[in-house]
Amino acid sequence: MQRSTTPIRCIFNILVLFFISSCSQLNSGTGTVKYTTADAKFNNVRYVNKEKMKNVSFSIKSIQHPDRYHSWAINFRITPSIHLDNNTFITQEKFTNSQGEQEAYPTIYMTRLMGFGNLKIQIHTPLGGLLAAAGFGGSVYRMKDSAGQDTTRTREVRKVDVAYIAFLSRRIFLYIGPRYIRDSYEQYIFAIRVGVFWDKI
Numbered sequence: 001m002q003r004s005t006t007p008i009r010c011i012f013n014i015l016v017l018f019f020i021s022s023c024s025q026l027n028s029g030t031g032t033v034k035y036t037t038a039d040a041k042f043n044n045v046r047y048v049n050k051e052k053m054k055n056v057s058f059s060i061k062s063i064q065h066p067d068r069y070h071s072w073a074i075n076f077r078i079t080p081s082i083h084l085d086n087n088t089f090i091t092q093e094k095f096t097n098s099q100g101e102q103e104a105y106p107t108i109y110m111t112r113l114m115g116f117g118n119l120k121i122q123i124h125t126p127l128g129g130l131l132a133a134a135g136f137g138g139s140v141y142r143m144k145d146s147a148g149q150d151t152t153r154t155r156e157v158r159k160v161d162v163a164y165i166a167f168l169s170r171r172i173f174l175y176i177g178p179r180y181i182r183d184s185y186e187q188y189i190f191a192i193r194v195g196v197f198w199d200k201i
Contacts, residue, residue, distance in 0.1 A: 025062040025079050025080060026060050026061065026062055026080060026081075026082070027062055027063060027197060027198060027199035028060070028061055028062065028063040028173075028195050028196060028197045028198065028199070029058070029059065029060050029061075029195060029196055029198070030058070030059045030061065030175055030193040030194065030195035030196075031056065031057075031058055031193065031194055031195075032056060032057045032058070032059065032191045032192070032193045033053075033056060033191070033192055034056075034057065034189050034190060034191035034192070035052055035053055035189070035190045035191075036049055036052055036087070036187060036188070036189050037049065037052060037187070037188045038087060038089070038185055038186065038187040038188070039185060039186055040089060040184065040185030040186075041185065042089070042108060042143075045091055045093050045105050046091060046093060047089035047090060047091045047108060047185075048089065048090065048091070049087050049088065049089055049090075049187075050088040050089065050090045050107070051087075051088055056086075057083060057084060057085035057086070057191075058083070058084045058085075059081060059082065059083045059084070059193070060081065060082045061079070061080075061081040061082070062077075062079035062080065062081065063165065063173065063175075063195065063197055064077075064122055064124070064129065065167070065197055065199070066124060066128075066129065066167055067170075069124045070124070071124070071125070071126045072124060072125060072126075073123075073124040074121070074122070074123050074124070075121070075122055076119070076120065076121050077119075077120050077122070078117060078118065078119055078120070079117075079118050079120060080115065080116065080117060080118070081115070081116045081118055081135065082113070082114070082115050082116075083112075083113070083114045083115075083116070084111075084112070084113050084114075085111075085112055085114075086109075086110065086111050086112075087109075087110045087112070088107060088108070088109055088110075089107065089108040089109075089110065090107050090108075091104070091105050092104075093105055106145040106146040106147040106149075107145060107146045108143055108144070108145045109143070109144045109145065110141055110142065110143050110144075111141065111142045112139055112140070112141035112142075113139065113140050113141070114137060114138070114139040114157050114181075114183075115137045115138060115139075116135035116136065116137035116157070116159060117135065117136060117137055118133045118134065118135040118161075119133065119134050119135075120132070120133040121133075122165075127166070128164055128165055128166035128167075129164070129165040129166075130163075130164060130165075131161065131162070131163045131164075131165060131177075132161065132162050133159075133160070133161040133162075133163075134158075134159070134160050134161075135158065135159045135160075135161070136156070136157075136158050137156070137157055137158075138154060138155070138156055138157060139154065139155050139156075139157040139183050140152065140153075140154050141153055141154075141155070141183075141184075153184075155183045155184055156183065157181065157182065157183035158181070158182045158183075159179060159180060159181045159182070160179070160180045161177065161178075161179045162177045162178055162179075163175055163176060163177035164176050164177055167197075170197075171196055171197050171198070172194070172195070172196060172197075173194075173195050173196075173197060174192070174193065174194060174195075175191075175193035175194075175195055176191070176192050176193070177190070177191070178190050178191075179191060
């Protein structure tokens, strides 16, 4: 029996309306160097990410500037964010080809664009901000492999963030902390992000 997609479509429509209505909250961009571990199954074959320290990603998000708050403050918000990343996946598993020989499964190259609605709690202190966030959204990802396959897919995605935010100047900030992402596979990240705040101060 085929499962109805009506609830998923409703959630997707709500997310689209949320992004359209809240794009003005996107006030910062970050470039990220991170340590990533990912464990994935593609067509029932177990893969892991190849380059754990070389993954670079980019995000557009909503950041709270400390000049707008007292030395100590706490607040809750719902904000959007957009993320772009790349991963290369490899496997040790093999299959038997048409000549009866053992052959390694191909390497997979993935480019992924994700959009989230995030529920955030942030504590402002004289030494920086402490942030915890949970996000739900959707991803569009392109998968290519060394055998010539090329597909584009969509999927719902979830994430959990904990971060320390420190402004180095009025516009430049550090955004440091762990992140967990779950879509078609699990991804654990510890990231050091350098960002630019472009909104009015």
